[in-house]
Amino acid sequence: MPATRLMPSEESADLIALTRDIVAKELAPKVAQIEASGEFPREVFRTLGRAGLLSLPYPEEFGGGGQSYEVYLQALEEIATVSASVGVGVSVHALSCFGLFTAGTDEQRETWLPQMLSGELLGAYCLSEAHAGSDPAAMRTRAVRDGDSYVLNGAKAWTTHGGKADFYKVMARTSDDGGRGISCFLVPADTPGLTADHPEQKMGLMGSTTATMLFEDVCIPVERRLGDEGQGLPIALAGLDSGRLGIAAVATGLAQGALDAAIAYAKDRQTFGKAIIDHQGLGFVLADMAAAVESARATYLAAARMKDAGQKFSRQASIAKLVCTDNAMKVTTDAVQVFGGAGYTRDFPVERYMREAKVMQIFEGTNQIQRLVIARDLAR
Known part of the structure; x- marks a missing residue:
């Protein structure tokens, strides 16, 4: 439905x-x-x-x-x-x-x-590094000014569309001034020296390629720097607020898909002479799943409306990402339970939904980081 x-x-x-x-x-x-x-x-x-x-x-x-x-x-x-x-x-x-x-x-x-x-070019976002996921200010990928160009060296981990994208938005260090020493660059995929490592062998989201991007003397013109030197981290963090709303919506869609599958199965599957959805124990599980999906949707929409109104929404974006992804994990787990033993097989998609939900709690800032962002905002 x-x-x-x-x-x-x-x-x-x-x-x-x-x-x-x-x-x-x-x-x-x-x-x-x-x-x-x-x-x-x-x-x-x-x-x-x-x-x-x-x-x-x-x-x-x-x-x-x-x-x-x-x-x-x-x-x-x-x-x-x-x-x-x-x-x-x-x-x-x-x-x-x-x-x-x-x-x-x-x-x-x-x-x-x-x-x-236009859609003819597909983008990717290079922020995280193997040692600097939740702490992007610790990144080591470096961009050194050389006349009218920058030369980039380093590696960017967990890049969605890595090796498949047509362009990469890249954060790289231009000075040693901590978080104020990072700049933002727009790098075409065909730039010499830019390559993708082997795709990650992931638990889920098999149709979404994830790879480490390697920068070996990647030379790009100064015109491809976005903003001034040192503005990269603020650009990245501002984008993450919007990105977290995107993941909140994706997680809610995933949960909706799991709920739809569970309802359809529960209406069709018969035990003790009636559809299993008519057994109160199972019906209550589905009711809780529906409540989780609709409350998640309301949460991300409330944050989106604040963004649309031009208000600060960083805390609300973190709340939405936290609530929606935690709810997706619970809903997809319950969907497997509704299917019983069949749900644990690959004959039905709910086991895939459950595997896909896990990463929603991790990327765009782990849910522990979201709690940190929320708590710090409350303390101001």
Whole structure:
């Protein structure tokens, strides 16, 4: 059963209907094969891009959809209800464009942003390093100024779309001044010296390639630096607030997909002469799952509306990421329980949903980091 939504306009309701139609026809028939084989669904992203679904929160003047975050996140949730891998990819692509949009010059935006938002180019985001995940200020990847260029050396871990993206938003150290010594760069994928290590062998999200990106004397012109030297970490952290809302929406979509599967199975499966959904013990489990999904949706939408209103939303973004991803883990675990022994097999998708939910509590800042962000904000 699709999520019940109260959209702000008829246009946005039509957008959700379009999104549902596209993912049902172009993505749903392929998801099982994509996840089983680990193939990267590049053509799916092109399809979404041509439909305008990769650029929804960006202005129309650059080729974006001109939609509010309230609307964009609900479209993203619809994608993730069918495929968490693709949902994560759409969120990461939006995040990879964020630095250019917010910190780039008018000339930089006019030159690169329309092509990035068209969907023909897919983006990736390089912040974390093997020793500096939750502590990005400890990064070691370095960019050294050499005349009118920078030379980058180092490695960036856990890069979604690593080796598959067309461009990378990269944070690199330009001085030894801690968090104030980091700068932001937009690096084309075909730049000499930029390579991808072997893809990570992950627990879930098999259709989302993750790899360490290696920078060996990667030379890029000064014009590809976004903002001034030393502004990289603020650019990154500002983007993460929006990225956390993206992951909150993806996690909610994943939970909705698990709930839908569990309800369908519970209506069909018979025990003791009636459908198992009619047994109170199982019905209450499904009721709790539905409550978790709808409360998660309300939480991320409340944060999105604050962002759309121009208010500070960092704490609310962390709360949304925490609540939505924890709820997704609980809902997908319960979905496996509803299926019983069948849920523990790969004959049904719920075991995959459960594996996919785990990483939602980890990336875009672990849920322990979210609690830290929330607590610090409360202490101010």
